[in-house]
Amino acid sequence: MKSAYSLRAQPQMKDIESVRRLISSTGFFSDEEITIAGELVEEALAKGEASGYYFIFAEADGELEGYCCFGPVPLTRESFDLYWIAVAPEQQGSGLGQCLMAAAEDAIRKRGGTRVYADTSSREQYLPTRSFYAACGYRQAALLSDFYAPGDGKLIYCKTLA
Amino acid sequence: MKSAYSLRAQPQMKDIESVRRLISSTGFFSDEEITIAGELVEEALAKGEASGYYFIFAEADGELEGYCCFGPVPLTRESFDLYWIAVAPEQQGSGLGQCLMAAAEDAIRKRGGTRVYADTSSREQYLPTRSFYAACGYRQAALLSDFYAPGDGKLIYCKTLA
Numbered sequence: 001m002k003s004a005y006s007l008r009a010q011p012q013m014k015d016i017e018s019v020r021r022l023i024s025s026t027g028f029f030s031d032e033e034i035t036i037a038g039e040l041v042e043e044a045l046a047k048g049e050a051s052g053y054y055f056i057f058a059e060a061d062g063e064l065e066g067y068c069c070f071g072p073v074p075l076t077r078e079s080f081d082l083y084w085i086a087v088a089p090e091q092q093g094s095g096l097g098q099c100l101m102a103a104a105e106d107a108i109r110k111r112g113g114t115r116v117y118a119d120t121s122s123r124e125q126y127l128p129t130r131s132f133y134a135a136c137g138y139r140q141a142a143l144l145s146d147f148y149a150p151g152d153g154k155l156i157y158c159k160t161l162a
Numbered sequence: 163m164k165s166a167y168s169l170r171a172q173p174q175m176k177d178i179e180s181v182r183r184l185i186s187s188t189g190f191f192s193d194e195e196i197t198i199a200g201e202l203v204e205e206a207l208a209k210g211e212a213s214g215y216y217f218i219f220a221e222a223d224g225e226l227e228g229y230c231c232f233g234p235v236p237l238t239r240e241s242f243d244l245y246w247i248a249v250a251p252e253q254q255g256s257g258l259g260q261c262l263m264a265a266a267e268d269a270i271r272k273r274g275g276t277r278v279y280a281d282t283s284s285r286e287q288y289l290p291t292r293s294f295y296a297a298c299g300y301r302q303a304a305l306l307s308d309f310y311a312p313g314d315g316k317l318i319y320c321k322t323l324a
Contacts, residue, residue, distance in 0.1 A: 032236075032237060036236070036237075073309075075192070075194060075195060076310050076311065077310065077311035077312075078308075078311065078312070079309055079310070114308075115308060115309070117306070117309075141304070142303070142304030142305075142306060142318065143304075144303055144318065144320065145303075146240075146276075146277060147235075147238060147241055148237065148238050148239065148241070149238065149240065150239075150240070150276075156304065156306065158306065
């Protein structure tokens with residue numbers, strides 16, 4: 001991990017493209033997902049917290065090195081979804097992901113959230129993602145077989161915040 | 163079940179209020195859910211199928227007696243969500259619900275869908291809802307404890323279309 005990251009919650013115009021570039025660089029997201037990730041930043045810029053999308057951006061030397069996007073699950077009292085979390089390839093394994101997760105959980109706790117849900121694919125490619133969630137204290141709460149596509153199930157991870 | 167229902171897929175302006183009145187009359191939905199159900203009709207009127215919300219409306223003598231709302235799950239190849247299904251209290255147990263479900267599944271199949279997901283609450287009040295899904299061939303795929311609120315979990319039902 002670089003020695004100095006600055007974390008901020010407020011999205012800026014430049015983040016739309018920076019987020020797309022960042023998550024594209026990881027190789028873990030489809031073109032459709034890359035487009036949507038940028039749209040969520042646009043939505044938050046337009047509507048603020050009413051968009052339901054909150055962020056943590058981590059920058060070093062003015063460059064976006066990681067980010068996560070999360071928000072309250074509609075129609076629930078205390079549940080939040082972790083929509084996206086991504087770290088630049090050269091920073092992976094550095095602890096930046098866990099740092100982003102801790103910052104997101106802190107923000108969720110402050111808004112009254114007690115449970116965080118994160119979805120991921122059951123495909124082998126996402127084994128590092130699943131290990132990451134486990135390391136952050138998430139447990140598998142459900143498996144929906146063939147959800148994303150035949151042979152590509154959805155794993156739902158959950159963490160109860162202390 | 164009344165002798166003559168007309169089913170239609172195309173939403174109309176009047177449905178915004180009719181849907182809110184219908185689902186309010188069932189006693190199974192919160193104020194927030196009632197508001198959202200109407201908003202999904204508005205969204206479909208504004209954007210058409212690009213909204214991602216499809217409908218089946220069942221009318222008798224010009225009155226809305228039941229409806230369901232469903233759509234493709236973003237980022238999945240063949241999965242659909244059943245967002246809402248409701249039948250007027252005086253028509254419950256008449257078979258209209260199963261008729262709506264069959265019409266929705268037929269529409270999903272024609273759009274290439276192979277799996278339908280329906281969420282409901284684990285609370286005792288929703289036992290009739292769960293029996294209804296079971297009677298329609300849905301099986302419980304997951305339980306997320308305390309998802310909606312402490313003591314109020316989410317049950318995810320799934321049906322694979324033949």
